[in-house]
Amino acid sequence: xxxxxxxxxxxxxxxxxxxxxxxxxxLGAARSEARARLLAMGLPVRRDEYWxxxxxxxxxxxxxxxxVRFNPGDEPEAFDAIDRLKIVFVDGVFDADASDDLTLSGVxxxxxxxxxxxxxxxxxxxxxxxEARGQTPVARPFAALNSAYATDGILIRVTxxxxxxxxxxxxxxxxxxxxxxHHCVKLEAGSNLTLLESGPAAARFNKVLEVEVxxxxxxxxxRVQGRDHERRAATHxxxxxxxxxSFRSFTLTANxxxxxxxxxxxxxxxxxxxxxxxxxxxxxxxxxxxxVFVTHSAPNxxxxxxxxxxxxxGATGVFQGKILxxxxxxxxxxxxxxxxxxxxxxxxxxAKPELEIYADDVKCSHGxxxxxxxETALFYLQSRGLPRTVAQGLLVLAFxxxxxxxxxxxxxxxxxxxxxxxxxxxxxxxxxx
Amino acid sequence: xxEIKNLHVKLEEExxxxxxxxxxxxxxxxxxxxMGPNGSGKSTLSYVLAGRDGYTVTDGSASLExxxxxxxxxxxxAAAGLFLAFQYPVEIPxxxxxxxxxxxxxxxxxxxxxxxxxxxxxxxxxxxxARALKIDAEMLKRPVNVGFSGGEKKRNEILxxxxxxPRMCILDETDSxxxxxxxxxxxxGVNALRGAGRSFLVITHYQRLLDHIKPDVVHIMAAxxxxxxxxxxxxxxxxxxxxxxxxxxxx
Ligand SMILES: Nc1ncnc2c1ncn2[C@@H]1O[C@H](COP(=O)(O)OP(=O)(O)OP(=O)(O)O)[C@@H](O)[C@H]1O
Ligand SMILES: [Mg+2]
Numbered sequence: 104x105x106x107x108x109x110x111x112x113x114x115x116x117x118x119x120x121x122x123x124x125x126x127x128x129x130l131g132a133a134r135s136e137a138r139a140r141l142l143a144m145g146l147p148v149r150r151d152e153y154w155x156x157x158x159x160x161x162x163x164x165x166x167x168x169x170x171v172r173f174n175p176g177d178e179p180e181a182f183d184a185i186d187r188l189k190i191v192f193v194d195g196v197f198d199a200d201a202s203d204d205l206t207l208s209g210v211x212x213x214x215x216x217x218x219x220x221x222x223x224x225x226x227x228x229x230x231x232x233x234e235a236r237g238q239t240p241v242a243r244p245f246a247a248l249n250s251a252y253a254t255d256g257i258l259i260r261v262t263x264x265x266x267x268x269x270x271x272x273x274x275x276x277x278x279x280x281x282x283x284x285h286h287c288v289k290l291e292a293g294s295n296l297t298l299l300e301s302g303p304a305a306a307r308f309n310k311v312l313e314v315e316v317x318x319x320x321x322x323x324x325x326r327v328q329g330r331d332h333e334r335r336a337a338t339h340x341x342x343x344x345x346x347x348x349s350f351r352s353f354t355l356t357a358n359x360x361x362x363x364x365x366x367x368x369x370x371x372x373x374x375x376x377x378x379x380x381x382x383x384x385x386x387x388x389x390x391x392x393x394x395v396f397v398t399h400s401a402p403n404x405x406x407x408x409x410x411x412x413x414x415x416x417g418a419t420g421v422f423q424g425k426i427l428x429x430x431x432x433x434x435x436x437x438x439x440x441x442x443x444x445x446x447x448x449x450x451x452x453x454a455k456p457e458l459e460i461y462a463d464d465v466k467c468s469h470g471x472x473x474x475x476x477x478e479t480a481l482f483y484l485q486s487r488g489l490p491r492t493v494a495q496g497l498l499v500l501a502f503x504x505x506x507x508x509x510x511x512x513x514x515x516x517x518x519x520x521x522x523x524x525x526x527x528x529x530x531x532x533x534x535x536x
Numbered sequence: 537x538x539e540i541k542n543l544h545v546k547l548e549e550e551x552x553x554x555x556x557x558x559x560x561x562x563x564x565x566x567x568x569x570x571m572g573p574n575g576s577g578k579s580t581l582s583y584v585l586a587g588r589d590g591y592t593v594t595d596g597s598a599s600l601e602x603x604x605x606x607x608x609x610x611x612x613x614a615a616a617g618l619f620l621a622f623q624y625p626v627e628i629p630x631x632x633x634x635x636x637x638x639x640x641x642x643x644x645x646x647x648x649x650x651x652x653x654x655x656x657x658x659x660x661x662x663x664x665x666a667r668a669l670k671i672d673a674e675m676l677k678r679p680v681n682v683g684f685s686g687g688e689k690k691r692n693e694i695l696x697x698x699x700x701x702p703r704m705c706i707l708d709e710t711d712s713x714x715x716x717x718x719x720x721x722x723x724x725g726v727n728a729l730r731g732a733g734r735s736f737l738v739i740t741h742y743q744r745l746l747d748h749i750k751p752d753v754v755h756i757m758a759a760x761x762x763x764x765x766x767x768x769x770x771x772x773x774x775x776x777x778x779x780x781x782x783x784x785x786x787x
Contacts, residue, residue, distance in 0.1 A: 478589065482610060482626075484640075485611045485614070486614055487700065488643045489640055
């Protein structure tokens with residue numbers, strides 16, 4: 104089938120600036136397959152239904168738009184106080200000197216290109232595989248592009264209880280860096296891992312994370328997207344969650360010209376659980392898009408989506424979220440909420456929540472709201488002596504609380520909250536009266 | 537302490553006049569009560585003094601210990617020593633009562649150039665004052681006023697007042713919704729704060745509260761004006777005869 108001309112043109116232009124990395128082993132084969140998927144899809148254009156609320160042109164452009172690095176001042180690095188194994192990427196390139204030694208009890212960690220030279224590797228069953236499954240019913244071309252062209256990444260196999268969290272730290276150094284990273288995580292049955300991600304990564308960042316959560320395993324993912332103002336990012340999180348396993352992912356996004364975070368989660372085994380949450384705060388030229396697709400393929404599974412956005416000075420928030428309940432996925436418990444708090448009339452929130460249910464014994468609820476700050480509550484707090492900005496900060500944190508609750512570790516949750524408090528203190532004054 | 541002169545107030549959004557020339561002068565250490573029919577403007581007066589949005593002052597002035605109140609932000613009025621116990625205390629989901637109290641106490645201390653209370657000192661004081669008002673520890677942990685009964689909300693207002701130690705306390709129908717014992721608790725709480733030059737303006741519909749909190753002066757407000765002032769006996773007169781006679785005399 105021929106591609107629409109615009110998609111094909113976009114693809115040709117983008118690929119002209121990319122070279123397919125050479126891989127001799129299994130990775131080479133995986134890349135060629137991904138490239139074939141991409142060629143059949145083309146790249147998105149504004150008219151695409153799935154890109155109705157977010158303009159993909161800066162993601163499609165052959166070169167990354169210039170993004171001045173942002174100086175976060177004296178704000179400590181995310182997760183600084185957490186005992187973790189650090190793996191550092193600078194503009195999308197692994198930095199061995201800045202990283203810790205990659206040995207960790209209960210975990211095997213390898214670099215993608217090294218592991219990719221082998222003929223046989225566990226990651227063959229994951230790399231590009233979850234991504235490919237996630238291409239229906241909706242195409243996700245940037246993910247296919249990533250599987251084909253990723254220049255670096257990390258492969259993590261968890262066999263027991265990880266001794267400490269693994270932290271992927273993304274440093275943005277060049278104003279024109281265009282990074283493509285692909286990570287795979289496989290949790291064997293009954294194993295346990297906390298994965299942290301932080302930092303702005305690059306001027307433009309395309310990242311795929313594929314996670315296979317084995318039966319009874321627990322995966323906890325907490326991400327803090329760097330608060331560079333001008334960066335752009337398209338990220339995909341693909342996960343398949345096995346019987347009785349637990350998957351939890353939380354993302355904090357502050358600033359960024361464009362962020363599109365897609366999550367495609369399949370509850371594949373009975374009694375699996377997936378919780379996805381996001382807290383995004385944006386001021387001015389900020390566009391944040393959460394696009395989520397949760398599929399219940401097995402009975403007795405629970406899924407929860409909690410996405411909250413605080414928008415000011417013309418910032419835009421987008422939520423596209425779907426729960427699909429396949430035939431036979433009885434006793435499904437699905438919950439989805441997307442809310443935005445608009446601190447002024449220039450900001451906007453666009454939401455498209457969807458349910459598609461093919462089983463009869465299910466409990467699914469979804470809701471989407473957008474509203475202004477509660478002036479009565481604000482006055483009440485002020486009348487007790489809280490300056491307006493402090494009062495507003497308290498109300499904003501209260502609004503975000505349901506999302507932050509999805510971070511189980513209290514020390515990490517505190518880190519998230521203090522980051523938000525800092526951001527609010529810097530920006531709330533600008534929200535005006 | 538509080539000087540209100542010829543205060544005229546209308547709604548910001550519509551041309552509805554609510555206060556039509558209120559004059560009120562409360563000296564340091566005095567307790568004044570305001571009574572008056574529903575809708576006469578009592579709460580509006582308290583909101584305007586506390587700095588709520590939505591009202592336009594078209595004439596007159598209000599000052600607290602010589603400082604012009606109407607120019608200030610609500611938090612500045614609080615730091616200057618004004619406190620309003622709301623007729624309808626506001627529920628704030630997600631904000632813990634303790635966090636709120638501590639932030640408020642320290643914000644005011646900071647505004648006045650005083651050192652902030654340490655977490656330990658704060659806890660000690662709050663526990664003691666809560667106990668006196670029969671507010672249990674579990675209530676302190678809950679979000680501000682969420683799930684509180686009507687009476688619990690009113691007691692929580694008095695707890696805030698006790699923690700903030702304001703100079704000028706306005707109580708807007710703090711007695712309504714309270715059972716007899718709770719009314720006694722609240723009155724004890726108020727009386728404990730009396731003295732040291734602290735003044736009170738008590739808005740109420742019932743003489744009963746004034747048995748516990750003895751006012752120096754009682755005012756009757758009707759249609760946005762104070763139409764009569766007198767001693768505690770004025771409250772008894774209202775209790776027995778309603779407002780018809782007083783309104784008739786003036787009207
Ligand atoms: N924001 C508003 N919008 C419309 N009308 C208002 C508003 N605020 C006050 N009013 C009106 O102003 C009048 C005075 O109201 P206020 O609440 O001050 O009365 P009150 O004396 O406290 O009455 P009550 O004894 O019932 O508490 C009422 O008629 C009320 O409906
Ligand atoms: Mg009233």
